[in-house]
């Protein structure tokens with residue numbers, strides 16, 4: 001009896017301690033959201049979403065050019081990085097892992113090592129690398145959204161590849177066998193069984209990758225440059241993104257410093273809201289899928 | 294469709310699992326493979342639809358003939374062989390992303406064979422009837438295959454295998470994950486399938502082998518260390534009531550394995 005009671009008390013104490021840890025972790029999160037929201041709300045107006053900063057030196061203006069820039073650059077980077085990353089993950093999990101050929105095994109080991117190294121590259125280095133590549137190939141003065149996206153690809157591929165590999169490896173071997181035993185060619189099994197089964201996990205993988213790059217500032221500053229004007233063309237001319245916009249508003253305050261601060265916070269709020277929205281959307285997609293099953 | 298197994302040797306990387314098995318499996322009958330754990334029953338079974346070779350490093354020597362056609366001939370396509378020989382696994386494995394109906398049609402869909410709506414419906418109904426599952430699921434064909442009970446899932450997997458009208462059905466311990474009632478349902482089903490199919494079943498359950506099988510093959514490893522051999526093969530009555538080899542007698546009597 002007494003032992004049981006002691007155990008109950010220990011249990012209760014442990015539960016409370018863990019709950020406290022959970023609450024503690026919430027504090028920074030809540031304070032970030034709170035600060036960003038309360039300061040960002042000041043300029044959360046129509047102008048912010050409909051105007052660029054062209055010709056603005058004091059109050060007013062907006063971040064339309066940065067919002068479109070973020071959307072375009074992130075979209076382009078995702079479009080390039082995800083096929084590379086998921087393709088690599090599929091090759092490693094579905095082909096290389098089951099191979100007895102020493103050549104393929106060595107190749108797989110090399111690919112994994114390269115991915116590991118890529119994952120450790122600081123984003124500024126990825127930016128510098130793209131800068132150097134562009135300086136040699138196109139010319140040192142060239143800036144564009146696409147160049148920025150390419151720098152982000154370097155950052156995004158290892159994140160998506162590693163997480164994708166984990167997700168794909170969790171597809172049960174029973175399902176592989178079930179499909180093969182029905183006389184399904186391997187490539188069709190991968191397209192029709194492995195990928196659909198892994199889809200919910202792959203959606204969160206995609207999200208992880210997008211969240212990783214959507215807030216990147218340094219590499220974009222280097223190769224996409226900065227501008228106050230609209231630019232819809234990924235291949236030509238400077239293109240600004242939200243994080244770069246936040247940075248430059250904060251860094252280069254004009255005479256009316258408060259106006260610059262306000263714009264920086266509002267842009268930060270929009271970025272935060274965008275990421276939250278993305279998460280919500282992805283959850284919805286996954287839930288929808290699970291329901292239609 | 295008769296199955297002729299000729300001097301079959303099967304290897305995993307650095308290990309022989311089946312040694313020199315030759316046997317003739319009659320059509321429209323149930324043949325049970327029995328023997329102690331690790332004696333190569335599953336391996337032998339998986340050589341009959343060329344599933345053995347998907348294991349990295351696995352090899353097969355010797356041959357298997359289906360109605361005379363050599364499955365291991367140089368121009369035989371393993372993918373085609375698997376489409377003609379159905380297989381049911383120990384653990385039910387319906388596709389979790391597919392409904393009950395889609396699971397039944399999975400063979401066609403995944404192979405990229407198109408069926409008209411009318412054909413699909415008749416295939417679904419026929420296969421589910423053959424698997425003795427139709428009455429239980431006919432009102433919820435759109436529900437997930439994984440929403441069924443374990444026994445129902447296993448019958449769904451049998452329906453999935455039967456949908457492509459295979460001549461041969463291979464079953465690897467199909468009841469070992471199931472409760473007695475579901476086991477009964479599957480055994481009844483096997484008795485029905487015998488009329489049209491060649492069934493080969495691996496089982497650890499000797500009473501089950503005695504109930505469902507027409508012929509029984511007893512496999513065991515020997516001291517030679519070269520994997521499982523076919524020790525004795527005969528009708529169910531011969532094997533259970535008058536086994537010739539002492540190893541078979543011991544196994545049947547429960548003295549080893």
Ligand SMILES: Nc1ncnc2c1ncn2[C@@H]1O[C@H](COP(=O)(O)OP(=O)(O)OP(=O)(O)O)[C@@H](O)[C@H]1O
Pocket residue numbers: 305306308309310328329330331332333334335336337348497
């Ligand atoms: N994927 C594999 N890789 C390497 N060796 C394997 C593999 N599968 C089985 N083996 C080995 O091959 C031998 C035969 O295995 P098999 O699965 O055919 O036996 P079994 O008779 O089906 O046994 P059980 O009754 O336990 O299912 C065993 O020694 C086993 O360890």
Ligand SMILES: [Mg+2]
Pocket residue numbers: 334335336465495
């Ligand atoms: Mg087995």
